[in-house]
Amino acid sequence: MADKCSEGLLNGAVPGERGKQDKSIKRGNWGNQIEFVLTSVGYAVGLGNVWRFPYLCYRNGGGAFMFPYFIMLVFCGIPLFFMELSFGQFASQGCLGVWRVSPMFKGVGYGMMVVSTYIGIYYNVVICIAFYYFFVSMTRVLPWAYCSNTWNTADCMGVLNLSSRAALNISHLFNATQKRTSPSEEYWRRYVLKLSDDIGNLGEVRLPLLGCLGVSWVVVFLCLIKGVKSSGKVVYFTATFPYVVLTILFVRGITLEGALTGITYYLTPQWDKILNAKVWGDAASQIFYSLGCAWGGLITMASYNKFHNNCYRDSIIISITNCATSVYAGFVIFSILGFMASHLGVDISKVADHGPGLAFVAYPEALTLLPISPLWSILFFFMLILLGLGTQFCLLETLVTAIVDEVGNEWIIRRKTFVTLGVAVAGFLLGVPLTTQAGIYWLLLMDNYAASFSLVIISCIMCVAIMYIYGHRNYFKDIEMMLGFPPPLFFQICWRFVSPAIIFFILIFTVIQYQPISYNDYVYPTWAISIGFLMALSSVICIPIYAIYKVCRSEGGTLLERLKNATKASKDWGPALAEHRSGRYAPAFSPSTESHLEVQPLQPEKGRSEAAAASPVQGSNGSAHSQDSRL
Numbered sequence: 001m002a003d004k005c006s007e008g009l010l011n012g013a014v015p016g017e018r019g020k021q022d023k024s025i026k027r028g029n030w031g032n033q034i035e036f037v038l039t040s041v042g043y044a045v046g047l048g049n050v051w052r053f054p055y056l057c058y059r060n061g062g063g064a065f066m067f068p069y070f071i072m073l074v075f076c077g078i079p080l081f082f083m084e085l086s087f088g089q090f091a092s093q094g095c096l097g098v099w100r101v102s103p104m105f106k107g108v109g110y111g112m113m114v115v116s117t118y119i120g121i122y123y124n125v126v127i128c129i130a131f132y133y134f135f136v137s138m139t140r141v142l143p144w145a146y147c148s149n150t151w152n153t154a155d156c157m158g159v160l161n162l163s164s165r166a167a168l169n170i171s172h173l174f175n176a177t178q179k180r181t182s183p184s185e186e187y188w189r190r191y192v193l194k195l196s197d198d199i200g201n202l203g204e205v206r207l208p209l210l211g212c213l214g215v216s217w218v219v220v221f222l223c224l225i226k227g228v229k230s231s232g233k234v235v236y237f238t239a240t241f242p243y244v245v246l247t248i249l250f251v252r253g254i255t256l257e258g259a260l261t262g263i264t265y266y267l268t269p270q271w272d273k274i275l276n277a278k279v280w281g282d283a284a285s286q287i288f289y290s291l292g293c294a295w296g297g298l299i300t301m302a303s304y305n306k307f308h309n310n311c312y313r314d315s316i317i318i319s320i321t322n323c324a325t326s327v328y329a330g331f332v333i334f335s336i337l338g339f340m341a342s343h344l345g346v347d348i349s350k351v352a353d354h355g356p357g358l359a360f361v362a363y364p365e366a367l368t369l370l371p372i373s374p375l376w377s378i379l380f381f382f383m384l385i386l387l388g389l390g391t392q393f394c395l396l397e398t399l400v401t402a403i404v405d406e407v408g409n410e411w412i413i414r415r416k417t418f419v420t421l422g423v424a425v426a427g428f429l430l431g432v433p434l435t436t437q438a439g440i441y442w443l444l445l446m447d448n449y450a451a452s453f454s455l456v457i458i459s460c461i462m463c464v465a466i467m468y469i470y471g472h473r474n475y476f477k478d479i480e481m482m483l484g485f486p487p488p489l490f491f492q493i494c495w496r497f498v499s500p501a502i503i504f505f506i507l508i509f510t511v512i513q514y515q516p517i518s519y520n521d522y523v524y525p526t527w528a529i530s531i532g533f534l535m536a537l538s539s540v541i542c543i544p545i546y547a548i549y550k551v552c553r554s555e556g557g558t559l560l561e562r563l564k565n566a567t568k569a570s571k572d573w574g575p576a577l578a579e580h581r582s583g584r585y586a587p588a589f590s591p592s593t594e595s596h597l598e599v600q601p602l603q604p605e606k607g608r609s610e611a612a613a614a615s616p617v618q619g620s621n622g623s624a625h626s627q628d629s630r631l
Contacts, residue, residue, distance in 0.1 A: 023306065024092055024576060026413065027405075028227055030304050035232035037314055040085075040301055042239035042390025044291050044322040047126060047359070050387065053290070054330035055354030056282050058266050061273035066327070068274065068283035073323055076502040077287040079494035080459065081298065082315035082487070087466065088299035089311050090482050092576035094401035095296035098303075100573035104566035105465040107546030111458045112296030113402050114539035118450035119295065120395040120427055122443045124220065125434040127388035128212040129360065130381050132192065135212070137377035144187035145368040151191040158183040159344060159369060184365035192360075196437040199445070199528045203437030210435045213428060220392050221424040224400070225417055228304045231393050238386045238393075243325075245383035246332050252376065253335030262338015265348045266330050281509035284502055289451075291322060294459035297394035300401045307482060307580045333363070340366040356440070359384060399423050441519060441528070448517045449532030453510045454539045460503045461543060467496050469567050481583065482575075 023029050030036045057065045091098045095113060099106035136143055143149065147156035159182070189195045196203045223234045253259050273279050292298060302311060334348075340362075341348040353362040367376045400420050404412055412419065434443050466475055472495065480486040487495075517524050517532065524532075547566070556562040574585035 024304075027092065027576070028229060028304060029306055030228055031232050033305075033309060033314075035228070035235060036301060036305055036309070037318060038235040038239040039228075039232060039390075039394065040298070040314065040318045041321050042235050042387075043297050043301065043394040044318055045239075045242070045325045046290075046292075046387055046391040047123075047384060048286075048290055049322070049326040050329045050333065050384070051356075051358045052354055053286060053326035054266060054333045055352060055358065056286055057327075057330055058334070058352060060276075060279040060282050061270040062265070063267045063269035064271050064274050065279060065283065068280045069287065070323070072280075072284045072287040072502065073319065075494060075498050076284060077291050077293075077323075078316060078319045079491050079499045080288075080293045080463075080503075081291055081319050082312060082491060083463070083466070083495060083499075084293065084298035085302040085305075085311040085315050086479055086482070086487075088302035089305045089307070089309060090478050090575065091573070092303050092307070094300045094303055094405045095398060096402045097405040098299055100570040102465050102469050102567050103570055104547045104550045104563075105461065105469070105543070106550070107543035108458055108462055108465065109296070109402065110542040110546060111454070111539040112294060112299075113399060114542060115294070115451055115455060115458070116296050116395050116398045118446055118535060118539075120392065120399070121430045122434060122446045122450075123388060123392055123395065124216050124427060125209075125213060125431050125439065125443055126356075127385055127392060128209055128216040128431075128435070129192070129356075130384040130388060131212040131215055132208055133360065133364070134378060134381040134385060137374050137381060139374055142364070142368055142373055142377055143191075144184040144364055145373070147183050147186075149183075149187075149191075152183060152186050153181065153190075155181050156183055156186050157181070159340065159365060182361070182365050184368070185361045188360050193440055194437050195440065198522075199438050199441035199524060201438055202433065205432065206435050206437065206439070209439075210432065213431055213435055216392075217424050217428045217431075220389065220396055221421060223389070223393060224396055224420050227397070227400075227416060227420075228301075231397065235390065235393070238390050242383045242386045242390075245379050245386075246325075246328060248379060249376070249383075250328070250332045250335065252370070253332055253339070256335065256339035256370075258339045258342025259335035260338070261342060262334040262336070262348055263331055265338065266334035277509070278513065281506065281513060284506045285510070286326075287323075288456070288459070288503075288506060290326065291319060292391070292394075294455040294462065295395070295451075296398045296402070297391075300398040301394060303401065307575055307577065308484070310483060312483060312487070333358070336363065336366045340369060343369055356444075396420070396423060396427070441522070441524070444519055445517060445524065445528060445532050446535065449529075450535040450539075452536060453507060454536045456503055456507045456510065457540050458543070460500055460507065463495065463500045463503065467500075470569060472496055474569075478574075 030039075057069075087098055087101075088094070091100065093100070094109075096106060096109040099109050145158065145160055147158050192206070192209070194203065194206060222230075223238075224231050254263075305311065334352075337348055337351050340351050344351070351362055351366070352358075363380065364377060367373050367380065370376050400416065400423055403419055403423075404416050433439065466472075472492070476486050476492065486492075516529055550566045551559075551562045554562040554565040556565050575581050
């Protein structure tokens with residue numbers, strides 16, 4: 001008996017339940033569970049793991065920062081990750097369809113779509129710049145290695161030029177020469193970007209970047225041309241090869257002189273900083289944004305899982321992998337930066353940077369000091385491309401899935417490829433302004449405002465809607481029905497109390513620590529910052545607007561009755577496949593609910609009469625119409 005039960009669990013059925021056809025023929029599923037895990041790892045592990053976490057770590061107390069970081073992972077990151085995965089998997093719907101759980105809050109799903117749209121636009125521009133650096137690295141001498149190029153100024157002084165002047169006191173030179181600029185910085189600002197002097201001065205479109213942007217969108221579209229069936233195969237490479245490159249760069253980095261100094265700088269704990277609220281705020285924010293919570297991508301990816309997949313296990317594996325990657329990337333970054341600081345005879349704080357400054361200025365400059373520098377440059381930027389693509393796949397699939405699920409008819413399902421093409425073309429056109437001479441200003445504006453505190457608000461409202469409007473007992477029963485066991489007590493407490501409190505803390509911290517955006521010495525004008533706030537507001541405003549619309553359209557003679565009807569779960573909420581709708585979800589088919597359920601024979605090779613005789617715990621599948629059986 002025990003063997004039979006364990007066999008049922010392996011096939012995805014809960015204990016005591018007969019084996020089921022656990023696939024959604026209509027929407028499709030992952031080819032296997034490894035594809036889902038790799039896709040989710042690729043989604044969560046992005047550019048921020050390489051260019052943001054190491055900098056935050058050394059700035060906030062080195063090894064001491066790891067303590068609040070892992071505390072926030074356990075009490076906020078993993079619980080929210082598990083919530084979103086279970087939410088999407090239970091309903092087998094994207095970020096819009098899942099809100100049948102409480103229709104008044106469907107605006108949260110629209111907010112997720114808006115956020116994913118903003119991120120998808122500028123994220124692919126970052127990938128296109130990485131593509132550009134990848135292509136120009138295919139040369140014998142990196143173009144940013146020396147100061148002898150036409151775009152260089154008299155202030156340019158490269159590390160290779162300095163190394164030939166052994167008689168000079170380099171640290172004295174750095175302190176005395178405030179105007180010194182590196183060749184990599186001048187290449188970035190004066191050649192790649194041809195940076196304008198103001199965000200309003202767009203200038204010309206940088207054709208090399210525009211071409212790379214086209215390449216980037218074509219790659220994303222081709223990888224998603226058949227939805228999760230094609231992207232699930234691509235992630236075997238895009239999600240794993242960055243670790244190969246990281247390991248190669250790590251092995252090369254730790255063999256360099258000064259690498260140990262850099263790693264020590266990265267990890268040495270400064271325990272006095274743990275009492276600083278800013279350190280805890282940075283840790284919570286990094287966990288929240290790094291895992292991709294409230295983007296809609298986790299819900300979307302989980303919606304293609306089989307109904308009985310153990311998403312509890314997956315959430316722990318993926319979350320820990322994401323954070324371990326961040327820590328590992330810190331060794332790679334700071335070993336090279338430590339070598340560069342040792343080579344120049346300066347403190348490592350002089351060369352440490354984050355964001356585009358690290359990826360396209362500091363790290364490329366450090367690579368020029370290595371033998372066969374073009375090879376290391378090609379590997380580094382290829383890694384950035386793959387890290388970016390893994391996230392971009394999920395962002396695009398989130399939008400496409402939401403559109404297809406919302407329309408929901410056979411016509412659009414058969415033409416999902418054209419929807420993907422339309423979204424990709426729109427994303428390319430909207431990204432064109434970011435390839436102008438002022439494009440980097442707009443990119444950073446979108447990065448700082450479009451996907452910042454709005455994500456926190458969306459996530460907080462999602463927690464409240466599921467735990468307190470739909471009801472935590474209902475949701476725990478749903479998970480038990482899906483997984484065969486209720487969520488552990490720790491997660492129940494986190495979902496109801498701890499995680500919402502931490503999310504609220506992140507929101508307060510973000511507001512208190514707010515500073516107007518700047519880029520190097522350039523301070524953004526007021527009108528640009530206003531646009532940034534409007535972008536942030538555009539996703540959040542979807543929530544009250546749709547709530548008001550839903551309340552007005554709901555039945556009821558009083559406002560209270562309308563509110564109750566608007567927040568009550570719709571009749572078609574629940575598992576998408578009829579054979580999974582047992583208990584309170586057992587279908588009493590009506591035209592309104594039948595159109596939303598995918599009804600398919602449990603054993604297609606047998607007659608309908610045999611299917612109708614199935615055990616009632618599997619759901620009443622025998623009432624399917626003949627046209628549904630063809631699915």
